[in-house]
Amino acid sequence: MAAPTSGSSNAKPFDIVATYNDLLRSDPDLTMPIAAIEALVLLLTHSPSSTISETLDLLEKSTAHLKQSIPNPIGLSAGTDLFQRYLITTLQRPGQLGPAGDFNAIRAHLLSNGRLFIRRAKESRDKIAAFGRGFVRDGSTVLTNGGSRVVASLLQKAADEKGGPSAVRFKVIYVLSSAKRNSDEPEGMETVRALRAKGVPVSTIPESAVAYAMGKADIVIVGAEGVVENGGIVSRMGTYQIGLLAKAMGKPFYVVAESHKFVRIYPLGQYDLPIEQRVIDFKTEEDVADEAKQQKAVSTETSDAKAVNTADSADVVDFTPPHLISALITDSGVLTPSAVSEELIKIWF
Amino acid sequence: MANPVDPALTSSVSASQPPAPEMQPSVQQPPQGASPSKPAKQQTPKQPAKGKDGAAAAPAPSGDGAALTPAELKKKAKADKAARRARERAERETTGGAPGGPGGQHAASAKKGASGPGGAGGKDSAAAAQQKGQKQLPRRGSAQATAQVGAAELKKKQEEKNVSVFGHLYGQQRRTTIAGAGKEVHPAVLALGLQMRDYVVCGSSARCVATLLAFKRVIEAYTTPLGTSLARHLTTHLSHQITYLSTCRPLSISQGNAIRALKLAISSIDPSVPEATAKSSLCDFIDSFIREKITVADQVIAGSAAQKIQDGDVIVTFAGSSIVKQTLLTAHKQGKQFRVSIIDSRPLFEGKNLARTLANAGLDVQYSLVNGISHAIKDATKVFLGAHAMTSNGRLYSRVGTALVAMSAKERAGGVEVPVIVCCETVKFTDRVALDSIVVNEIADADELVTIEPVQQLTGLPDPTAPAPAETKKGSKAAASAPVESSTASQSTGSPLEEWKESANLQLLNIMYDVTPAEYVDMVVTEMGSLPPSAVPIVHRMSTNL
Numbered sequence: 010m011a012a013p014t015s016g017s018s019n020a021k022p023f024d025i026v027a028t029y030n031d032l033l034r035s036d037p038d039l040t041m042p043i044a045a046i047e048a049l050v051l052l053l054t055h056s057p058s059s060t061i062s063e064t065l066d067l068l069e070k071s072t073a074h075l076k077q078s079i080p081n082p083i084g085l086s087a088g089t090d091l092f093q094r095y096l097i098t099t100l101q102r103p104g105q106l107g108p109a110g111d112f113n114a115i116r117a118h119l120l121s122n123g124r125l126f127i128r129r130a131k132e133s134r135d136k137i138a139a140f141g142r143g144f145v146r147d148g149s150t151v152l153t154n155g156g157s158r159v160v161a162s163l164l165q166k167a168a169d170e171k172g173g174p175s176a177v178r179f180k181v182i183y184v185l186s187s188a189k190r191n192s193d194e195p196e197g198m199e200t201v202r203a204l205r206a207k208g209v210p211v212s213t214i215p216e217s218a219v220a221y222a223m224g225k226a227d228i229v230i231v232g233a234e235g236v237v238e239n240g241g242i243v244s245r246m247g248t249y250q251i252g253l254l255a256k257a258m259g260k261p262f263y264v265v266a267e268s269h270k271f272v273r274i275y276p277l278g279q280y281d282l283p284i285e286q287r288v289i290d291f292k293t294e295e296d297v298a299d300e301a302k303q304q305k306a307v308s309t310e311t312s313d314a315k316a317v318n319t320a321d322s323a324d325v326v327d328f329t330p331p332h333l334i335s336a337l338i339t340d341s342g343v344l345t346p347s348a349v350s351e352e353l354i355k356i357w358f
Numbered sequence: 359m360a361n362p363v364d365p366a367l368t369s370s371v372s373a374s375q376p377p378a379p380e381m382q383p384s385v386q387q388p389p390q391g392a393s394p395s396k397p398a399k400q401q402t403p404k405q406p407a408k409g410k411d412g413a414a415a416a417p418a419p420s421g422d423g424a425a426l427t428p429a430e431l432k433k434k435a436k437a438d439k440a441a442r443r444a445r446e447r448a449e450r451e452t453t454g455g456a457p458g459g460p461g462g463q464h465a466a467s468a469k470k471g472a473s474g475p476g477g478a479g480g481k482d483s484a485a486a487a488q489q490k491g492q493k494q495l496p497r498r499g500s501a502q503a504t505a506q507v508g509a510a511e512l513k514k515k516q517e518e519k520n521v522s523v524f525g526h527l528y529g530q531q532r533r534t535t536i537a538g539a540g541k542e543v544h545p546a547v548l549a550l551g552l553q554m555r556d557y558v559v560c561g562s563s564a565r566c567v568a569t570l571l572a573f574k575r576v577i578e579a580y581t582t583p584l585g586t587s588l589a590r591h592l593t594t595h596l597s598h599q600i601t602y603l604s605t606c607r608p609l610s611i612s613q614g615n616a617i618r619a620l621k622l623a624i625s626s627i628d629p630s631v632p633e634a635t636a637k638s639s640l641c642d643f644i645d646s647f648i649r650e651k652i653t654v655a656d657q658v659i660a661g662s663a664a665q666k667i668q669d670g671d672v673i674v675t676f677a678g679s680s681i682v683k684q685t686l687l688t689a690h691k692q693g694k695q696f697r698v699s700i701i702d703s704r705p706l707f708e709g710k711n712l713a714r715t716l717a718n719a720g721l722d723v724q725y726s727l728v729n730g731i732s733h734a735i736k737d738a739t740k741v742f743l744g745a746h747a748m749t750s751n752g753r754l755y756s757r758v759g760t761a762l763v764a765m766s767a768k769e770r771a772g773g774v775e776v777p778v779i780v781c782c783e784t785v786k787f788t789d790r791v792a793l794d795s796i797v798v799n800e801i802a803d804a805d806e807l808v809t810i811e812p813v814q815q816l817t818g819l820p821d822p823t824a825p826a827p828a829e830t831k832k833g834s835k836a837a838a839s840a841p842v843e844s845s846t847a848s849q850s851t852g853s854p855l856e857e858w859k860e861s862a863n864l865q866l867l868n869i870m871y872d873v874t875p876a877e878y879v880d881m882v883v884t885e886m887g888s889l890p891p892s893a894v895p896i897v898h899r900m901s902t903n904l
Contacts, residue, residue: 239881239890275888277666277740277777277880331890347892354896357887 023055025071026078042088042269043130050123083235083243087272133267133340138166141338147178149227154184155245156196157232159265168207181211216247229255229262235272240331240346252333261335268339276328286325521867527801533605542598544576551606562746566612574644587629608800611747611788651785655885663883664689671696671739676763678708679744681781703728703759705806728759731766741767745782749792752876752891764878777880784884787898795873804866808855
């Protein structure tokens with residue numbers, strides 16, 4: 010992460026949002042919480058805070074700022090909360106690094122540990138792949154969706170293990186979303202290519218064919234943007250329906266997620282998420298005409314319109330309740346949904 | 359005996375006339391069966407139809423009853439009764455301890471207390487104070503009297519009235535009087551015990567706080583006897599108080615947890631600390647326990663649960679939970695626009711006070727009884743429930759009827775799920791496990807079900823005339839009609855169930871709690887955050903180990 014560091018340090022007031030976005034763009038393997046933590050660590054290295062309360066205050070302010078300026082802060086807040094919590098517990102601990110100690114030493118310790126944390130988080134993907142490998146059995150067909158990097162690494166690992174093209178013994182049904190991201194190809198195409206290169210037969214289907222294809226699948230593996238307190242997941246739009254269908258057809262539904270994606274929110278349903286999504290948008294002919302007119306007027310300010318558009322189509326998420334999930338494969342082991350809250354409580358108390 | 363609760367406030371008016379004479383015979387004559395039949399007879403002339411019912415249900419056998427006029431019927435019943443009484447008296451005399459003199463009177467009234475359903479009527483009549491006196495003797499006396507007088511027979515009779523599935527819960531009847539309580543029991547505790555028995559202090563948290571405050575006074579008044587240390591002796595001293603309280607009403611989980619914490623605090627006191635210091639530190643401990651575990655916890659819970667309320671919500675709640683009330687008021691203060699639908703049930707009618715408080719605060723309230731659940735749940739968007747306890751398998755142990763409400767919300771036709779949210783302080787968590795509501799439960803006096811006048815909930819605003827005006831709009835239609843009807847009924851005739859103890863195959867069950875399966879609960883809001891029910895044991899472990 011050398012490049013973004015030097016780049017942003019030149020700007021006099023440290024811009025946490027820009028740093029965060031830079032980090033995400035520069036490293037396709039980076040998840041949102043980790044990018045947030047990394048941005049916060051960078052912030053601390055750049056800011057000359059000298060007391061604990063000053064540090065915490067700074068952290069809180071920039072976290073709030075960051076959350077406000079990102080359309081979907083669920084994944085991100087997992088990282089910032091975790092980092093804040095970590096800071097507080099470190100500062101409260103008695104001894105050299107506690108409140109009595111030398112603040113500079115504390116700071117140095119925090120920063121080095123923050124980096125260590127980031128490195129560990131990146132390694133967690135391998136760990137998960139190791140845990141999850143056993144779930145992809147010989148001759149089975151895996152149904153998956155979205156562009157989750159953890160799922161991709163899990164499947165690739167499984168393919169590797171079987172020892173090259175001759176020994177591949179599982180197939181993948183890849184659900185490709187119709188919503189396109191920045192590039193022209195749908196999310197997940199990269200993984201499809203990589204798997205095919207390894208000799209894994211991959212079939213791509215549109216979201217509308219999930220119910221049709223479910224009968225041919227043996228297990229469902231999906232990624233998640235955030236794992237919430239009741240063990241449900243917040244994930245790319247379309248995951249919920251896959252979960253429902255898998256449940257209806259009695260197929261196991263596994264979620265692959267790093268444990269730093271555990272968020273301390275508790276949604277009660279689809280519409281209880283702490284973000285605003287305009288998925289369902291009722292319009293009459295009149296509204297459509299109005300909007301078109303407005304769009305023309307605003308088209309000069311392209312950036313705004315673009316941001317709104319992306320939030321509307323590709324970044325929308327839904328909530329899959331815990332009772333649809335068979336197990337969560339995380340770097341701290343394979344958990345049932347109800348164990349998530351235990352993990353979260355362990356972190357928080 | 360049921361209505362111990364309302365004595366002074368409500369009943370004296372409605373039932374002042376008839377029972378007074380009734381007292382006499384029941385005292386003079388041997389007890390069983392005496393009192394019950396009397397009221398029936400007195401009622402017959404006033405309302406023949408009802409009287410006939412009563413007669414048919416009661417001892418009078420006979421298929422020829424239909425042909426007889428009410429007067430004849432009455433005569434026949436009287437004759438029957440007299441014969442039976444004579445038989446019984448003879449029996450008793452042969453067994454030995456004949457009731458005689460003042461002792462006999464006591465025994466008789468004791469019987470009435472223990473087994474006479476007619477006693478309910480009689481009691482109503484007596485002025486509150488006198489009534490207490492009346493009842494005090496019996497329960498106390500019954501220990502001695504039964505020893506003399508066919509104890510086994512009486513016991514058998516009582517057992518027949520126990521619903522056998524719940525037989526293990528009948529163990530000990532609630533204390534009716536402070537007589538016979540140990541001299542160690544502090545007056546504050548004595549009073550509290552009766553208040554809890556009468557549901558004056560009702561609700562898990564309220565009982566817990568009241569107990570702790572009473573114990574604080576006990577500790578303040580306590581002096582360590584010579585030759586022992588405070589840490590050792592105070593615990594036993596407290597356990598006298600606790601035993602007394604538990605004879606008034608079984609202790610709640612929260613009370614148990616609080617007592618455990620207090621005992622731990624006592625036993626960890628250094629014996630070398632001077633008594634005054636130790637006592638003040640214990641009082642501080644109690645204060646901070648109440649503050650941390652209940653007062654502040656309630657605020658935190660209300661705050662975080664109120665976040666879950668959105669504009670346009672229709673909140674369904676069951677009975678009267680103080681924490682739910684606080685939550686709804688908090689949300690209302692935040693300016694949220696929502697409706698509240700309160701579901702209530704007999705015999706405690708805890709929802710009435712809630713309805714009144716919320717309506718006074720300006721909320722939109724609908725009140726209905728649990729019979730109307732399917733209607734009330736139709737437009738619900740969220741269900742908020744209070745808790746008596748949360749068990750370690752994530753189940754909710756709460757006022758009977760809660761499970762029904764939770765289930766209705768979850769299984770509502772149409773499939774749109776209504777989230778069920780439980781508000782519960784961690785002090786109510788227990789490491790016990792409940793698989794059903796049979797093994798662990800509390801049985802209240804079955805006569806509470808018989809009384810016609812609804813037992814008044816005295817907690818909060820003790821104004822017996824208020825319920826009707828308090829309810830608003832739709833609610834009042836359903837609810838208002840009920841009390842009105844019953845009050846008119848009570849003037850004219852007794853409840854058809856009044857003599858349930860005398861009719862052979864009739865059992866009444868007044869169960870206090872039920873268990874809601876964890877699947878019906880979406881979220882438990884505690885002061886330590888929102889949890890799924892499965893996280894209850896973890897949090898319990900953490901909050902007790904700290």
